[in-house]
Amino acid sequence: MISTYCKRNRSANGRNRIFILFPFLAILLITSSCKKNRFDGNPATVQVFNAMDDGISFYTYLGNKRPALFKTSLEIRNKSYEQKNNLLYISSFPQQIDFYAKPDTMPHDQPALSMLAELKDGAMYSLFIHGEKSAPAFSLFQDIIPAINWQDSTSHIRIANFSESQAISVNIKGEAEGSLVQNLPYKSLSDFIERSAGKSVAGYEFEIRNQATGELLASYATSGLYPLDGTPNLWLGKSNTLVFTGKYGAAYPNQQTITLMNHR
The missing domain is CATH 2.60.40 (Immunoglobulin-like)
Structure with missing residues (x-):
């Protein structure tokens, strides 16, 4: 009888503890749902x-x-x-x-x-x-970062214009002005553009120009487009943004420049 009594008493105590915990659990759930x-x-x-x-x-x-x-x-x-x-x-x-x-x-x-x-x-x-x-x-x-194209050796590139006061156009050196991007305003991004990054491509030189006048403002030459063994891969199967910054005609540190921003 003593053993039975103690077992029932322990069960009752357990139930009491459960009942006591319920309000605290409810408070925790309500609090956690606020954020x-x-x-x-x-x-x-x-x-x-x-x-x-x-x-x-x-x-x-x-x-x-x-x-x-x-x-x-x-x-x-x-x-x-x-x-x-x-x-x-x-x-x-x-x-x-x-x-x-x-x-x-x-x-x-x-x-x-x-x-x-x-x-x-x-x-x-x-x-x-x-x-x-x-x-x-x-x-x-x-x-929306483009999916990697494993079947072809390609790279994706876009342009960000954060250089004050002018819209810009972009071309590859030797190609027509604005053939890559046209009329990109301040504080905006172009779409991602797919370019070949195979062994046959030595590299690209991107030229950024004043949209209105065609004046060359800055240029950026790729390096390691198709990486050799042991060298960093910055382009093949990658997506990058070239960020154009600075002020027209300004001296350091406000000169117009292009910086590579990689996404994977």
């Missing part, structure tokens, strides 16, 4: 390009308070791109992203730029920061 956190391993991907004037770099911070240290923050260098330094993975939407200028001359604890990013699960984005430090702005694009 869309994803734990399914399929975050949004944001590639950040810093096209700011005057050589300004940024530290990124995913929050709403200035961190005490920036050791764990990405440093987005000016007019430079490496995926390890410029790639953000975001799994909570909407997500606040703060950009703190380096060197920091802003009022204490104020980011140079703050944005609330509304993103989608598993989607890819390109984020361009541009303008002057006194009034920075951003342009966010959702990307």
